Amino acid sequence: MISTGTEKGPAGPPRGVVALVGRPNVGKSTLINRLLGKKIAIVSPVPQTTRNVISAFWENPRARILLLDTPGIHRPHHLMNRRMVRSAFQALHGADLIAVMMDAQTGIGPGDRFVIQESARGDQPRILLINKIDKVRKSRLLPLIEELSHLGNFREILPISALDGDNCDRMEEVFFRHLPSQPVPEMIPMPTEETPEFQTAEIIREKILFATREELPHSTAVIIEKIEERKGITWIHASLIVERDSQKKIVIGRQGQKLREIGEAARKEIESNLGHQVMLKIWVRSVPDWRGDDRMLARLGLPSGK
Numbered sequence: 383m384i385s386t387g388t389e390k391g392p393a394g395p396p397r398g399v400v401a402l403v404g405r406p407n408v409g410k411s412t413l414i415n416r417l418l419g420k421k422i423a424i425v426s427p428v429p430q431t432t433r434n435v436i437s438a439f440w441e442n443p444r445a446r447i448l449l450l451d452t453p454g455i456h457r458p459h460h461l462m463n464r465r466m467v468r469s470a471f472q473a474l475h476g477a478d479l480i481a482v483m484m485d486a487q488t489g490i491g492p493g494d495r496f497v498i499q500e501s502a503r504g505d506q507p508r509i510l511l512i513n514k515i516d517k518v519r520k521s522r523l524l525p526l527i528e529e530l531s532h533l534g535n536f537r538e539i540l541p542i543s544a545l546d547g548d549n550c551d552r553m554e555e556v557f558f559r560h561l562p563s564q565p566v567p568e569m570i571p572m573p574t575e576e577t578p579e580f581q582t583a584e585i586i587r588e589k590i591l592f593a594t595r596e597e598l599p600h601s602t603a604v605i606i607e608k609i610e611e612r613k614g615i616t617w618i619h620a621s622l623i624v625e626r627d628s629q630k631k632i633v634i635g636r637q638g639q640k641l642r643e644i645g646e647a648a649r650k651e652i653e654s655n656l657g658h659q660v661m662l663k664i665w666v667r668s669v670p671d672w673r674g675d676d677r678m679l680a681r682l683g684l685p686s687g688k
């Protein structure tokens with residue numbers, strides 16, 4: 383555990399925890415990467431891409447903000463999904479400022495209403511980010527903002543595009559305005575993204591999400607068994623977990639082609655992050671119902687409990 387500051391003292395610059403929450407696929411991870419200016423969270427067109435709360439300090443001269451990216455809030459059908467959603471709620475309830483995000487293109491659905499309602503349980507300030515405005519006409523956006531202004535009692539509503547950066551510079555100001563100006567005595571979990579195992583597993587998982595379709599993205603997980611340095615080369619041994627042998631065949635592909643594609647794409651990105659040669663070995667294992675398996679979920683960094 384680390385502390386974002388327990389010291390007493392004169393009012394300082396704004397500091398605190400900002401949680402980004404919303405339905406799956408609205409663009410939370412895209413935004414956190416943009417704000418930090420580097421990739422800390424994987425992004426894909428597949429809903430439920432993010433499975434863990436991912437945190438990173440957003441340092442700048444005017445504020446010290448811990449940004450939390452969270453799993454998309456959805457109706458869970460597996461123990462894994464229940465834990466994902468619970469961790470998103472924990473992040474939300476522990477935050478000093480809640481940024482609810484929705485997708486301008488899809489408009490307000492029952493999932494958004496649920497998130498808005500749940501985010502209002504505490505007394506923290508909340509802002510609403512309407513994302514993907516690059517995809518909608520102004521004539522559709524204005525009535526949407528009007529409708530939302532009656533819905534959630536938000537301090538501010540900000541239309542943005544996390545993809546092309548439109549209006550994202552204004553977000554800094556919005557965060558500064560609504561964060562407490564006193565140090566916040568808040569204990570938060572150690573940022574998960576800092577471990578090389580987590581980062582590496584996520585990069586591999588991202589490549590799987592792009593290389594597979596239908597049920598497979600949701601039925602796969604990646605576990606890093608070992609990372610070792612030998613003569614200037616990083617050796618990574620990873621297990622790619624699927625649920626059934628039939629899925630094993632798909633992810634390996636004809637003559638191993640699909641798995642080679644996934645491994646190659648992941649290795650290139652890991653090499654570019656590390657700045658040196660990487661050897662990546664991936665074994666595919668089938669673990670029936672791993673999404674309901676307590677030990678597996680613990681290895682994947684999901685919180686314990688029902």
Ligand SMILES: Nc1nc2c(ncn2[C@@H]2O[C@H](COP(=O)(O)OP(=O)(O)OP(=O)(O)O)[C@@H](O)[C@H]2O)c(=O)[nH]1
Nearest residue numbers: 406407408409410411412426430431432454544545
């Ligand atoms: N056009 C457009 N697409 C966007 C924007 N922001 C995100 N996307 C796309 O939306 C998809 C989902 O983005 P993510 O950042 O993974 O969404 P998320 O909310 O983190 O999703 P989960 O992790 O599943 O909860 C990706 O294909 C992104 O490229 C945006 O501003 N405009």
Ligand SMILES: [Mg+2]
Nearest residue numbers: 410411431432
């Ligand atoms: Mg995400």
